[in-house]
Amino acid sequence: MKEEMSLLRDIERYLEGEMSEQEKTAFEELRRTNPLINKQVEEHQLFLLHLGNYGQRQQLQAKLNRIHQQLDMPALRQQAQESNQAAKRLSIRRRTITNLAAAACIALVTSLSTIAVIQNVTRNKSTAQYEDVRRVLNNIQRSQNALINDINSKSKAPLNPGTYGGTGFAVSGNGYIVTNYHVVAGADSVYVQNTKGEAFKAVSIFEDISSDLAVLKIADSTFKSQPLPYALKPQSVKIGEEVFTMGFPRDEIVYGKGYISAKTGFNGDTTAYQVSIPVNPGNSGAPLLDSRGDVVGIVTGKQTTSDGIAFAVKSAHLKHLLDEMPKDKQPRKDWNHKSHLEGMNRVDQIKKLEDFVYMVKVYN
């Protein structure tokens, strides 16, 4: 205890420079030789540093407290409260506005998307199941037929295969052709082309949007009239009756066979049949014939949701339409005679028929 104290005293005197020169050298010698003492000295230095810091800080805190006491606290308090309240009001208002805006945005988006969805659904319901079978022609389908036609005949049909294509068939010997309205709708010019590759310019003289039918008249001097081999059947046919069609889903005439599967068309349309027959884009306007070779309907479209369901306008309706046409435009009524095709086999029927089935090409 005593020794420690005298050592401490020495250290203090040494650090404070109170030692004489002699003592100092002796003490430094001691520090050098005795690491324990050296450590003590360093420790004391560190301690004094901390003590100094402590003092400084205490002093500072005392000063701060003194300054603080001089402050006008009540005034400051009031000021702070006021500004805080203002800030709170502002932030509340801002928050309310933000929330309202967010809610409004959500409501808007929700209602818009609901409307969009509902519209989409209804559209799907009504149209997605029904599809016109007119053909969209592109340049690749520019066919051999067209080229041959260009070389051999003098007809002036354009080389371009047209924008849309469908099928039509003659309802009189002198150039009246029936096709679908949707085939020729919005057409600038219409050409019809038979299986021989001869093309004729035609004009649409009568259109009935509700039953999707159009009557074209060939307006070309090169067209030669010939008698119709078939008749338009005025009565409706029975379910299950075998029917066949010929159309132009490609640049070649295509034969298809099927049967009447229902007496009404799409969505219960009584002017049409449901037919189970393969149809493709381009079949629009193709004649539907029964086994005796009478025209019983005109192919108009098919159901997209299931295969093999097509629709055809009844020939009775077509006949009705033709009767109602303005007198000056009416075709010669040569569809009432008996069919020349009855009793023939199908191959011969087709051979006779194909001259009266036309590819309808539409330019717009």
Add this chain to the structure above:
Amino acid sequence: MKQHQDITRDRELLLGLAKGEDKSLEIIYSENFPVVLRMILQHNGSEDDAKDIFQEAIIVLYEKVQNNDFTLSSRLKTFLYSVCRHLWLKKVQRTYGLYSLSPELEEVIPATEELEAHQAKDQEFRIMEGAMSNIGQPCQAILEDYYLHKRSMQEIAEKFGYTNAENAKNQKYKCLMRLKKLFFDQYNTSL
């Protein structure tokens, strides 16, 4: 331009603070305290909290300028404000755990590095403070008078009624040894 002028003035104030001028300290204190008070009150603190936090921030500042390597890069107000925010955030976290942290408080201007050095110093201060309060009177008074207020042994002997300076000195050494022991016990275990 205005900002630049402000920062120049702030730097002068800091220079004064480094020299220990009371005037600078007073100006810094009275100009910045209201803002901090408002901020602490806004975040559910009391006036005493504001005082403690602000004074701690001033101490941080003081330690910095004492070290001489401190250059003010933002306005003094910004510096003090961000330090106070940070300190208050820590205090709230300490007291309430993770509860009740307002989102505005989270986005603190990074003041972490300023505070790390301060925390070490603060710890040392607390240890010394604890040791000082444990040695009891008159030891505390004698040591404070000698080491902090730089009184001579003669004065101390008279003040405390020792017959001579030598006796007072002996007493002082005894006290010093106890203080050192207390301090280093704590200091070495805490480091």
